[in-house]
Amino acid sequence: MKTKSNKGLVIALILACLLIALVPLFALKGAEFGGSDDAGGEMVSEVTQQDYEPWFTPVLETLLGGELPGEVESLMFCLQTGIGVGIIAFVMGRLVERKKWQDKLKSENPTAKPSEI
Amino acid sequence: MTKKQKKLIVFITSLCGMFAIVPAANAMHIMEGFLPVSYCVIWGLICVPFLVIGFMHVDKQVKENRQTMMLLALTGAFVFVLSSLKIPSVTGSCSHMTGTGLGAILFGPCVTSILGLIVLIFQAILLAHGGVTTLGANCFSMAIAGPLVSFVLYQLLSKTGVNRKVNVFVAAFAGDLFTYCVTSVQLAMAHPSPTGGFGYALIKYLGVFAPTQIPLAVIEGLLTVVIVIGLETYAQDELKKVGFLKKGVQN
Numbered sequence: 001m002k003t004k005s006n007k008g009l010v011i012a013l014i015l016a017c018l019l020i021a022l023v024p025l026f027a028l029k030g031a032e033f034g035g036s037d038d039a040g041g042e043m044v045s046e047v048t049q050q051d052y053e054p055w056f057t058p059v060l061e062t063l064l065g066g067e068l069p070g071e072v073e074s075l076m077f078c079l080q081t082g083i084g085v086g087i088i089a090f091v092m093g094r095l096v097e098r099k100k101w102q103d104k105l106k107s108e109n110p111t112a113k114p115s116e117i
Numbered sequence: 118m119t120k121k122q123k124k125l126i127v128f129i130t131s132l133c134g135m136f137a138i139v140p141a142a143n144a145m146h147i148m149e150g151f152l153p154v155s156y157c158v159i160w161g162l163i164c165v166p167f168l169v170i171g172f173m174h175v176d177k178q179v180k181e182n183r184q185t186m187m188l189l190a191l192t193g194a195f196v197f198v199l200s201s202l203k204i205p206s207v208t209g210s211c212s213h214m215t216g217t218g219l220g221a222i223l224f225g226p227c228v229t230s231i232l233g234l235i236v237l238i239f240q241a242i243l244l245a246h247g248g249v250t251t252l253g254a255n256c257f258s259m260a261i262a263g264p265l266v267s268f269v270l271y272q273l274l275s276k277t278g279v280n281r282k283v284n285v286f287v288a289a290f291a292g293d294l295f296t297y298c299v300t301s302v303q304l305a306m307a308h309p310s311p312t313g314g315f316g317y318a319l320i321k322y323l324g325v326f327a328p329t330q331i332p333l334a335v336i337e338g339l340l341t342v343v344i345v346i347g348l349e350t351y352a353q354d355e356l357k358k359v360g361f362l363k364k365g366v367q368n
Contacts, residue, residue, distance in 0.1 A: 009282075009346065020332050043321055047313075047318045047321045055153075056150035056250045058249070059249055060242065085198055087193070091194070095351035
């Protein structure tokens with residue numbers, strides 16, 4: 001495995017992601033950046049030429065008796081991201097350490113098969 | 118009957134029960150209450166076989182191949198993260214990725230459908246994003262149709278000997294984009310235009326979702342490549358176990 005070229009590639013890829021995500025933000029000043037899901041909802045009304053009344057409100061909104069406050073919604077999204085990142089970090093951390101440890105054993109005992117380590 | 122089998126029966130029954138009691142078709146990006154009841158039920162029923170097969174695969178893996186559970190957890194977490202990130206796009210609105218491409222490439226579409234369903238339920242209940250009634254439809258578009266495209270494309274391309282990283286990118290990109298195409302079709306079927314019918318409505322909906330989603334699909338493709346590079350470096354054993362890397366091939 002050519003670790004070095006991969007390192008460069010990974011950095012380049014992540015930079016590309018950041019660029020793609022951030023450029024619209026600066027290029028389209030004053031744009032609303034609402035959700036495309038909401039845009040879909042508006043489009044339904046436009047295409048069918050009548051106001052569509054959703055026949056079911058989200059469970060949470062029914063419980064709250066209104067819309068989920070924006071700040072709380074971002075909290076929930078963060079929670080989702082946090083759970084995901086936590087698991088990824090944990091697993092990757094384990095894997096990275098394991099590889100180090102395996103490589104070390106391998107260099108001490110080159111004849112052993114990887115499965116025995 | 119083993120414990121696992123009992124669990125499976127409970128799972129299927131409760132799933133079917135859920136769709137029977139709450140006539141729910143949950144497509145990830147179709148909002149709560151935006152699909153007529155009949156569509157909700159139909160999409161939900163279409164999902165059930167995939168979910169059942171997926172559940173069996175996961176179950177089998179837990180029993181026989183515990184080592185790859187870590188990989189499965191990572192894949193699920195990847196879906197969690199990517200589908201929670203709302204990213205501004207060139208059209209001036211935000212959307213988010215699906216993250217299901219990785220699961221489809223590593224484990225196949227059925228296992229991915231389970232991972233997708235978990236995220237969809239999380240978002241529908243806690244975030245009022247998507248919805249319980251549109252769960253079936255959203256599940257079909259994000260957790261089944263998209264991964265299926267990723268999976269098939271990856272298999273085809275890997276036979277032609279394309280560079281694996283390019284292949285992973287293309288599969289994840291196409292899967293993400295296809296998810297939104299399916300969402301548009303679902304909306305157009307439920308809400309055709311009174312004058313232009315299904316076709317006109319479809320073009321309209323695609324016009325909302327597709328341009329927004331293309332840059333995001335690119336990002337999803339790139340991130341999937343990043344994580345695959347990471348796994349190739351640090352988890353070769355697991356990748357061989359799930360059949361992603363050929364056995365005995367040193368990278």
